[in-house]
Amino acid sequence: MSDATLVRSQAEFLRGVSMRDAGTLIGLVVILAVFGALVPGFFAERNLINILQQSSINACLALGMTLVIISGGIDLSVGPTAALSAVISASMMVAGVPFPLAIAAGFAIGLACGLVNGVLVAHVGLQPFIVTLGTLSTYRALALIYTGGNPVLGLPPGFRAVFNGSLFGLPLAVVIVACVAVVAWVVLKKTPFGEYLLAVGGNEEAAYIAGVPIARTKIAAYMISGLLAALAAQILIGRLGAAEPILGNLWELDAIAAAAIGGASLMGGKGSVVGTILGAVILGAMRNGLTLMNVQSFYQLLATGLIILAAMLIDRVTRGRG
Amino acid sequence: MSDATLVRSQAEFLRGVSMRDAGTLIGLVVILAVFGALVPGFFAERNLINILQQSSINACLALGMTLVIISGGIDLSVGPTAALSAVISASMMVAGVPFPLAIAAGFAIGLACGLVNGVLVAHVGLQPFIVTLGTLSTYRALALIYTGGNPVLGLPPGFRAVFNGSLFGLPLAVVIVACVAVVAWVVLKKTPFGEYLLAVGGNEEAAYIAGVPIARTKIAAYMISGLLAALAAQILIGRLGAAEPILGNLWELDAIAAAAIGGASLMGGKGSVVGTILGAVILGAMRNGLTLMNVQSFYQLLATGLIILAAMLIDRVTRGRG
Amino acid sequence: MSPRLQFQGISKLFPAVRALDGVSFSVGAGEIHGLLGENGAGKSTLLRILSGVYRPTAGSVLIDGKPVTLVNPVAARAAGVAMIHQELQQVPRLSVAQNMFLGHPLTRGAIFVARREQERRAAEALAAIDPSIDPAAPLGTLKVAQRQIVEIARALLDRARIVAMDEPTSSLTPSEFERLAQVITGLARDGVAVVYVSHKLDEVFGICRRATIMRDGVVVDSVDLNDLSEKAVVAMMVGRELAQEQHNSHATNKVMLSARGLSSATKVRNVSFDLHRGEVLGIAGLVGSGRTELLRLLAGADRATAGTIAIDGKAARFFSPRDAIAAGVGLVPEERKREGIVPLRSITSNMALASMAVFAPRGLIDHARLKQVAAEKMSRVNLRPFLLDRPIRLFSGGNQQKAIIGRWLAAGTRILLFDEPTRGIDVGAKAEIYHLIEELAAEGHAVVVVSSELPEVIRLADRVLVMRDGTIAAELDRANLSEQAIAAHAIPQTQTPAAQPARQ
Amino acid sequence: ADLAPLNSDTEKDRIDWSQVEAKFGAFPKLPEGTKAGAVSKTLTNEYWRSLGEGYTAFGAKVGVPVVYQAAQSEGDQLGQLTIAEGLVTQGYNVLLVSPQTDANLQPIMEQAKAANVPVVNVNDAVIPQAEHYVGNVQRDNGVRVAKWFIKNRPDGGKVAIVEGQAGVYAAVQRTDGFKSTITEAGKFEVVASVPGNWDRQTSYDAATNILQQHPDLIGFYANNDGMALGIVEAVKAAGLQDKVAVFGTDGISDAYASIRAGELTGTVDSFPVLTGEVALETALRLVAGQKLPRVVATPQALITKDNADRYSGAGARKALLEDAAAGQ
């Protein structure tokens, strides 16, 4: 890449960090500042890395969620999708299947779960909320039935080493999710598919007349969400060394919260990759800070609620009305 | 009421039971028929009353949810609202406050919770999903902090007798919720407020230009939802004899599912009281039937997911595309 | 005596745009005052200030000499202002009557909506323009023209002192305008001040004595229309003389599209015709005659139940607009807001939506090339303001239309279907679009133009198909083309009510 | 060598809580500044709050500060992991964890090992790699209730189970213990085993349905006390309180109150306060360098109206020591 194009693509990137993202960034800075002042050691490198690592799974899911939300949908089934993908690829590994193959199978499960959601939404025309509410139970049940409710233990160390490694001093999970974020940013900003997502969520009828492949676009969004749920699952089971059928409980709420804090509109047609990542880090920093402050769990819950509201308010104020 | 007006209002009622509601009704009939064939005694009068009673709390919440959804919003905080209202009025009763007063206080809490949601949505302009996700945590935390996490026991028998009584052979809870449904139907179909709800959810800009009090309409919808959550809480604590701060966990999902099965569109501007009631009964009948069949818990979860999807599909097919 | 309505130095700033700059003029009681200007001149913005939707950055509105603060639509209504908005502001799921009384319903016992009373009053108001509209029908089942009539009737209900009409006839036919004109003159006779915005100059000349002409947010002049020719007014609007346009034909014999026996599920019945390279084919007909539906079949937006389409002699089957676009067919739709634009996206994105794949030969969008093409196409259609990255929703309707025409230019579409291409578009831009259509034909495109404005059809078309009740009633070539000839074929021959176009 | 995956119910390397002092002597002296961190599932259930009381009580007794945290809700797996990771980074000398699931705190085992901090798995879900476990035998909860039925309802009959959250270790084990024991006895039939999701309302509805279908039911076993108290209300509403015995698990104070009032038939108390005390003691002995067996078993007792007083309040410890001595 020549210097000139580098400068140009940096400028483009900065334009990508829109006003709206600046609002989210201010929210993050405020929260970091508050915890930094209250918690000694909050800004220690080790702790900052911790925050990133603890945010990485939610960020991964939230990226997929952002694409789905932009397309005008919602995916409540990410947690069970992750669980199903996790237990199937884990049990393959335990049965001796080479782990790249098992991971690929896990991804395939994620894609398949997304495909079912997408087809029910795009071709059958059901409401996304209710479709994924239905598959939320269904996929969870499948994971439980498949395992009989037991965790799958004994994942091969080779597999675990992959996901527990680190690169340039950052946990590999963080690096992977950062790469996913870059890809998602490029997809949204630089590819026809990204434009299609924004158009389908922004005005489906107009997109249809303009020749946008509506159904394919929506299905692809759900499949990406499923795939990223499967990726999150692999990261998690790599970390935990076990896959459980009840893994991923309530993940959807955190993912939606991150996307919404980052500026995605649940009405569709609007959302930002940078914002979503910032949103996930806001939530991660908050959990981390509250824990380090030893806040009792009821008050942590209170703080969680209030900080979600505060993040939205800060953003609202810095951005002005409308 | 003269004969002529009776005939007319019957005709109007039938118009109220729209095509869409007929679809939901077919869904209900299919599900009842299946369980009736599989479970001996499913159609026993006693069991049918059971189903109604077990659906009544969800129906109560779902009615409020329907109004909020019609206005273009969503209320995820119904469960914690109910919990907060329950523990506060229960602890008042235990402290010796006469129970009508304590009930009134519970209702006031519900209204206040709804007011907060409504103001944040309507005046501050935040997204309903994220506002009520924030208050979901906040209200729950308040209920936990208020009680220290302990259930409030020892509700006065007089209070319990009220909600456990029966009228014309029907449990009082069912009668109360039926009355609420009738009122909701009248409000939606016959009053300016009902029109405003449909207008605000259907086309907010047009409603604004026409002079519809947007903010007031939205706030009222959330307050009604809060009030009905408080009512559901009273019914429940009357039945259980204890108010727990963790009561109402995941109520929002059931209420949304009932409203959506009943034809409410999460995009706003659309929803039906009759449909919602049918949706709640579908869910109630399903739970009841699965328990009577002694389906193992994983398979119950599977059936729950599949039946939600099936109900939507049946409705889709009977109604045709669009 | 002070005038009924007076604008004093009204300015309105939007981020990066000065939409109005010191606008002052007045309208007397009983006067029908035209408000003219190109797309983006600021007409709608001014009327939105009058109706309380926007607040002015500076200046004031006076009614009967007294300054009024119009903080919101309710306040404006209380001050006696009724407004017909350019974009239809309606709730599709509510009935016609409910929409007309929205925000101030009639009630029974102060609790219940008096539906029957509302419907009766709505029917009264509708009767003056189109008695066939059922006040109890859900608004969403009405066609655009009927919905526009509902908007007009709603403004009449209010018995306002000032009625502002922002392009009330953009979807109406001349005969419907006639009825509206009677209604408006009736209002003026009762002492109402009417502000009338339209791009159809003949209408403005027909009912207004005075008019204010705006350009780029400022008032050029308030003039007496009796003293001026249409040409002079146009010159004031656009700031230059418009050349008198002549019809030029570029039609060839090469058939590019041929339709045989096309029928749709609802309206279109057994339509057959050929469209030639370089030809501009006009389609005329009454509202509801099925023209829009025919175009949607040709564009792949709806499925035909019978019949065939062939492109360049090869049979084509369209399952979606995507297939049609691939075959070189593109539709400029009738309802711009609903079917045309993606409001939050930029002009560039909206333009490129149909040809994204072309701009992304290797998967990634070549933004440099996209920008260059956007700049080129948008200057060809003369977009104003020339801000390619601005969300399209912030542009005036006319400029939105230009971006959508640009969409098909960018996609290299060979067969262009225009449904009411100049609805809501100013005279200057109209001339540009006519010119554009002719250029496209000259370049070898084939063009279909559906229009309810007969002068437009006559100006553009090499050949005209007249539709009636979903079928082609006549084919007129230029030699036989006249407004009378079209009207004669468009109106059902048998004068029984059953043959009237369906209106529910 | 790697440890075999832990099964807390069957592990051979175990010791009963009552024997610890006898085998390992009086409580040892701790390094200066020792502090303990504990994380449990949730504080919304009295059981876990009582466990915390046990920790704090013992901590106060021996002068060790204890930080006790919990996830925001049951099932919040990653939130709990975040808390535990925070505790490791903050340099606590020993960690007591009650994981949401068997696996969600796994990374802690490695991080703590790296930081040379012993980890004690306290109750409920069992981390397979856990080197130290303090708690009761989950399966035994169900077994004890089943034995009560076998002894007190010699004619047998229909019984029903209301389970906790699907797939949760404690729920699976308790259910299995009850079901297999009572089925083996021959005369009993488990007519229903349905999910109650740890939720009072769900259990109430489930019990209503079961009673309506099987009015001749003789008893319910619920996986925890909250659900059991819901069932009691359903039984009362059906007017069957004299015919149907209802048992819970955990021994929360409301359960005791209900047992004394003659409504709940019984519960299996696993003495969370005592468990907390024993767990912290075990943890601190580890800090002091003692080599304890892998599992320290804590007591359980079936509580009914007859013995409720004996096992409640300050006398509980003494009663349990007596039981332990009698059992030897």
Ligand SMILES: Nc1ncnc2c1ncn2[C@@H]1O[C@H](COP(=O)(O)OP(=O)(O)OP(=O)(O)O)[C@@H](O)[C@H]1O
């Ligand atoms: N909400 C807004 N934000 C920013 N700019 C706006 C907004 N509304 C209008 N504008 C700009 O103000 C200018 C005037 O627009 P307006 O809609 O008043 O024009 P108009 O004369 O009604 O045009 P047309 O004939 O096409 O309807 C345009 O440049 C338009 O882009």
Ligand SMILES: Nc1ncnc2c1ncn2[C@@H]1O[C@H](COP(=O)(O)OP(=O)(O)OP(=O)(O)O)[C@@H](O)[C@H]1O
């Ligand atoms: N949204 C709609 N819902 C129901 N019917 C519709 C709708 N839009 C159009 N129609 C029906 O299709 C018929 C043909 O309408 P179409 O729009 O094709 O006529 P048109 O000649 O293009 O009229 P216009 O000049 O208004 O566009 C109408 O009579 C109408 O009944």
Ligand SMILES: [Mg+2]
């Ligand atoms: Mg305008």
Ligand SMILES: [Mg+2]
């Ligand atoms: Mg048309």
